[in-house]
Amino acid sequence: MNRFVSNRHPKKFLFGIWLLALLISCRAAENPQIRPPAVAGAFYPADKAELQSMIHTFLQNAQTVQLAGPPVAVIAPHAGYVYSGHVAAYAYAAVRNRPYERVVVIAPSHFEAFDGVSIFEGSAYRTPLGDVPVDRAFSQKLADRSEVCFLSQKGHIPGVSGRGEHALEVQLPFLQTVLPKFKLVALVMGDQSYPTCRSLGKALARLISDEKTLIVASSDLSHYHPYEEAVQRDKKVLRAIEEWDYFNLARNFQNRLWEACGGGPIVATMIAAEELGANRAVLLKYANSGDVPAGERSRVVGYSAFALLNDPGWSENRSENFRLNKEEQKELLKLARRAVETRIREGEIIKASADDPLLLADRGAFVTLTIKGQLRGCIGYTSPVEPLYQTVRDVAIKAAESDPRFPPVNEDELPLLHYEISVLSPLRRVKDISEIEVGKHGLLVVNGYRAGLLLPQVPQEYGWNRRTFLEQTCRKAGLPPDAWQDEKTDIFKFTAFVFGGEDE
Numbered sequence: 001m002n003r004f005v006s007n008r009h010p011k012k013f014l015f016g017i018w019l020l021a022l023l024i025s026c027r028a029a030e031n032p033q034i035r036p037p038a039v040a041g042a043f044y045p046a047d048k049a050e051l052q053s054m055i056h057t058f059l060q061n062a063q064t065v066q067l068a069g070p071p072v073a074v075i076a077p078h079a080g081y082v083y084s085g086h087v088a089a090y091a092y093a094a095v096r097n098r099p100y101e102r103v104v105v106i107a108p109s110h111f112e113a114f115d116g117v118s119i120f121e122g123s124a125y126r127t128p129l130g131d132v133p134v135d136r137a138f139s140q141k142l143a144d145r146s147e148v149c150f151l152s153q154k155g156h157i158p159g160v161s162g163r164g165e166h167a168l169e170v171q172l173p174f175l176q177t178v179l180p181k182f183k184l185v186a187l188v189m190g191d192q193s194y195p196t197c198r199s200l201g202k203a204l205a206r207l208i209s210d211e212k213t214l215i216v217a218s219s220d221l222s223h224y225h226p227y228e229e230a231v232q233r234d235k236k237v238l239r240a241i242e243e244w245d246y247f248n249l250a251r252n253f254q255n256r257l258w259e260a261c262g263g264g265p266i267v268a269t270m271i272a273a274e275e276l277g278a279n280r281a282v283l284l285k286y287a288n289s290g291d292v293p294a295g296e297r298s299r300v301v302g303y304s305a306f307a308l309l310n311d312p313g314w315s316e317n318r319s320e321n322f323r324l325n326k327e328e329q330k331e332l333l334k335l336a337r338r339a340v341e342t343r344i345r346e347g348e349i350i351k352a353s354a355d356d357p358l359l360l361a362d363r364g365a366f367v368t369l370t371i372k373g374q375l376r377g378c379i380g381y382t383s384p385v386e387p388l389y390q391t392v393r394d395v396a397i398k399a400a401e402s403d404p405r406f407p408p409v410n411e412d413e414l415p416l417l418h419y420e421i422s423v424l425s426p427l428r429r430v431k432d433i434s435e436i437e438v439g440k441h442g443l444l445v446v447n448g449y450r451a452g453l454l455l456p457q458v459p460q461e462y463g464w465n466r467r468t469f470l471e472q473t474c475r476k477a478g479l480p481p482d483a484w485q486d487e488k489t490d491i492f493k494f495t496a497f498v499f500g501g502e503d504e
Contacts, residue, residue, distance in 0.1 A: 059178070062090045074305065075269065076091040087285045091285075104204060111161045117190070120187075125169065134183065192254075196268075198490070204268075208272075221233075221260050221301070230300045238304060247490070248426065251383050322363075322423060336367050343401065345414075363391060368501075377400055377409065423497045442496055443493060444492040
């Protein structure tokens with residue numbers, strides 16, 4: 001086994017890491033201003049020349065991806081270099097020799113639990129390539145102006161576990177190689193909830209005043225699944241990043257439906273990048289640990305490299321153009337009806353399958369039931385938690401049985417039911433309410449842990465204007481009607497591909 005490993009540590013290796021971390025902890029106590037390397041010799045070579053050679057080889061092998069502008073941020077993996085270094089190189093090749101003077105690295109905390117975001121308060125991070133100076137002035141401002149950030153060694157220096165955090169450290173040798181000179185802002189997230197991600201992202205954007213700051217999100221993807229399963233799981237995360245749907249990313253990470261150990265850093269970085277003008281996420285490379293020579297494929301870890309940038313020629317509305325053809329619509333309507341009728345008559349949930357890629361993709365969707373034009377039930381998944389065909393089956397049953405506004409549908413009503421299906425596009429944050437088109441967009445309003453959603457059909461049915469639509473969506477979230485004007489409120493828009501109804 002190569003001695004620079006990351007994801008499958010034998011017991012001897014774990015003991016070695018523990019012993020190394022213990023020595024680091026003692027050294028850190030001697031000089032708390034400099035954070036010594038914790039995983040040199042384990043995740044990457046401890047020898048300077050060997051490390052330089054390895055990184056240069058990775059960078060030489062990374063294919064050039066043409067970008068429309070300089071990245072505002074990148075996403076890079078943080079496993080051992082023999083597994084993920086060739087992927088990380090794509091992110092760092094995209095920023096090589098660009099005039100960044102400050103780099104903000106946001107990493108998850110693998111070994112120490114704490115609230116908020118810890119900003120390293122020392123003077124430097126050390127690697128075999130030398131010391132990376134900390135931008136202490138910026139770090140202090142971030143701690144002062146953010147509700148969730150604080151200056152600390154927590155999450156940076158080995159704590160009670162005795163293990164040093166690797167997710168931030170492994171990014172530094174790459175940065176030292178591709179950027180001639182920069183100062184570091186070192187962030188470790190103890191809490192990866194959406195409110196924390198939002199607060200961090202907004203605070204960073206307020207403090208970054210030019211294009212000389214790069215943000216790096218440190219994250220791997222799914223962990224320890226068979227190769228093919230891992231690829232399918234990771235595709236869901238990659239698609240959501242490409243669609244810039246960071247709120248659903250955050251929700252599905254929080255609910256453990258999707259996997260990325262640095263999900264919080266990804267979401268916070270996307271929020272900050274969006275505030276700084278980025279509108280596109282470009283996938284530079286995807287692979288997993290099973291793709292390297294002699295890589296084990298029974299339990300793999302996924303890796304991706306992204307560049308987040310402002311692309312003037314990129315349309316943010318591409319994801320709103322989702323369509324299903326007549327046969328696909330017919331198949332889903334038939335599935336919804338069969339699911340409800342089987343459940344009501346037999347008490348069973350039907351088995352469903354699909355081979356159409358559009359029906360296999362994870363999508364949020366609602367099923368609306370009516371009788372003679374009157375609502376009889378409506379329930380949906382706002383997040384893309386299941387393949388579309390499964391979502392339609394499940395929410396159709398819930399609309400018939402579990403809408404709290406109505407009693408469950410009875411068998412006599414089954415022939416009278418009309419089915420309408422609304423397939424939701426990814427969510428996109430509204431930067432100006434003039435973007436909202438009544439009749440085209442649905443809205444999701446989020447404030448803290450409160451959220452409310454209304455479909456695009458609703459304001460049309462009631463004849464609402466834009467302001468009333470916003471107020472009613474706030475009420476749906478259990479918020480005051482003017483909460484859409486609160487700076488802590490996020491408004492997301494989406495479209496719905498609607499079919500069925502009286503014509504189904």
